[in-house]
Amino acid sequence: MNDVANVPKVVLRREIAAPAKELFDAWLDPASLAVWMRPGGTPRTTVTVDPRVGGQFEIVMHTASGPIPHTGTYKEIDRPRRLAFTWNPAHALQIDSLVTVEFRPARGATEIVLTHERLPSQEAVAKHTKGWSDILELLAESYREVRSTA
Amino acid sequence: MDNLLGAVADSTRRAILARLAAGDARVTEVAADFPISLNSVSKHVRMLERAGLVRRTVRGRDHVLSLDAAPLAEAAAWIAHYQRFWDDRLEALDKFVKEKRKQTRKRKQQ
Numbered sequence: 001m002n003d004v005a006n007v008p009k010v011v012l013r014r015e016i017a018a019p020a021k022e023l024f025d026a027w028l029d030p031a032s033l034a035v036w037m038r039p040g041g042t043p044r045t046t047v048t049v050d051p052r053v054g055g056q057f058e059i060v061m062h063t064a065s066g067p068i069p070h071t072g073t074y075k076e077i078d079r080p081r082r083l084a085f086t087w088n089p090a091h092a093l094q095i096d097s098l099v100t101v102e103f104r105p106a107r108g109a110t111e112i113v114l115t116h117e118r119l120p121s122q123e124a125v126a127k128h129t130k131g132w133s134d135i136l137e138l139l140a141e142s143y144r145e146v147r148s149t150a
Numbered sequence: 151m152d153n154l155l156g157a158v159a160d161s162t163r164r165a166i167l168a169r170l171a172a173g174d175a176r177v178t179e180v181a182a183d184f185p186i187s188l189n190s191v192s193k194h195v196r197m198l199e200r201a202g203l204v205r206r207t208v209r210g211r212d213h214v215l216s217l218d219a220a221p222l223a224e225a226a227a228w229i230a231h232y233q234r235f236w237d238d239r240l241e242a243l244d245k246f247v248k249e250k251r252k253q254t255r256k257r258k259q260q
Contacts, residue, residue, distance in 0.1 A: 014240040018247045036242035
């Protein structure tokens with residue numbers, strides 16, 4: 001385990017019955033992104049992408065309480081295996097973060113493994129983060145339990 | 151911040167936090183759970199107090215420890231937020247792909 005692996009992060013897995021190429025392309029196609037990047041009943045999302053390493057994207061979620069732009073830079077584009085980009089939402093939770101999406105063929109389907117990690121702001125912090133995620137996951141877990149029983 | 155990260159960097163201190171997450175406890179009760187001396191447990195507890203993660207209340211002769219998760223709340227909220235956000239997005243991607251295939255099939259049939 002390296003230090004970065006212990007920075008707070010979210011890891012999700014989901015199997016979808018479609019080829020990896022089709023799913024990979026849905027992440028870089030503005031028309032596709034505009035459909036499935038609408039969290040919590042967002043009526044409309046507008047998207048611009050420059051799909052090359054170093055290129056930028058902007059996903060604007062037009063919510064009832066106003067537009068929420070999310071911007072980022074593509075760090076890795078390895079079709080149809082791996083896609084990595086920074087994620088900077090323009091709201092209170094803004095923190096430098098990196099999203100990595102892996103596409104693994106799985107018998108007529110594709111397993112998507114999504115990792116979203118906060119980036120250490122300085123090396124000194126990274127050196128002290130051993131086990132940081134364990135305790136945070138524990139707390140996040142209890143937080144979810146409280147919410148689900150409320 | 152360094153205090154905070156240093157405090158959770160040690161497995162014994164994380165175990166103490168996990169113990170206190172389950173409920174308040176006396177210093178002696180916490181110490182009984184670990185194969186180390188009361189003195190070393192006290193040292194670990196003092197580090198957690200300095201980081202603002204543990205609070206000590208003196209009730210008579212008892213020193214009762216409780217967890218104060220507030221310093222970690224912002225990071226915990228970040229994790230909870232994005233777990234839900236990406237889970238919902240992958241669900242939406244799944245629906246999107248299924249819908250697209252249905253329409254392609256219809257078009258072929260026409």
